[in-house]
Amino acid sequence: MATSQTHLSAYNPEDLPDVTNKRFGIVVSQWNDEITNGLLAGAVETLQKAGVTEDRIFIWEVPGSFELVYGCAQMAKQKAPDAIIALGSVIRGETAHFDFVCSGVTQGITQLNTQLDLPVIFGVLTDDTLQQAQDRSGGRHGNKGIEAAVTAMKMTSFNP
Ligand SMILES: Nc1c(NC[C@H](O)[C@H](O)[C@H](O)CO)[nH]c(=O)[nH]c1=O
Numbered sequence: 305m306a307t308s309q310t311h312l313s314a315y316n317p318e319d320l321p322d323v324t325n326k327r328f329g330i331v332v333s334q335w336n337d338e339i340t341n342g343l344l345a346g347a348v349e350t351l352q353k354a355g356v357t358e359d360r361i362f363i364w365e366v367p368g369s370f371e372l373v374y375g376c377a378q379m380a381k382q383k384a385p386d387a388i389i390a391l392g393s394v395i396r397g398e399t400a401h402f403d404f405v406c407s408g409v410t411q412g413i414t415q416l417n418t419q420l421d422l423p424v425i426f427g428v429l430t431d432d433t434l435q436q437a438q439d440r441s442g443g444r445h446g447n448k449g450i451e452a453a454v455t456a457m458k459m460t461s462f463n464p
């Protein structure tokens with residue numbers, strides 16, 4: 305079902321595993337920071353609501369979504385989290401660059417999930433317009449940062 309038909313951020317806290325002793329990395333891109341700051345706020349708030357303390361949440365910034373892949377790889381190596389959340393906002397411009405950035409970050413994060421012993425969550429918005437991105441980062445369709453944090457917490461169950 306398309307996002308436009310749902311609210312990204314609806315979840316039942318009782319469905320979450322105990323994450324009070326888990327460590328979470330968040331790598332967030334600076335491109336479109338009006339959007340990515342909203343994603344980050346949603347993700348951090350969701351982790352903290354579930355009992356994850358600030359000292360167990362590691363937040364790094366990278367320039368653009370394409371750099372999320374390298375940032376996540378280094379986060380895994382240096383911080384040894386139980387899960388990593390990659391947050392970005394790619395908004396289509398005049399050229400095909402959008403397609404290459406989106407495919408690059410998608411393929412890169414997919415590869416990390418096969419190479420690393422921890423889940424790397426794809427919290428990257430890929431929108432045709434700024435309005436679509438605003439709607440999905442704390443607007444009328446919720447916040448993909450919340451969704452990504454919920455996914456990260458649930459995925460920690462696979463590596464107790
Ligand atoms: N146009 C957007 C970009 N472009 C920059 C790339 O992500 C990358 O930083 C550059 O190609 C150098 O490697 N990044 C976004 O995150 N969002 C965009 O809309």
Ligand SMILES: CC(=O)[C@@H](O)COP(=O)(O)O
Pocket residue numbers: 394395396397398399400401402403405
């Ligand atoms: C996703 C992008 O890289 C894009 O914003 C760049 O814009 P343009 O295609 O007009 O150069």
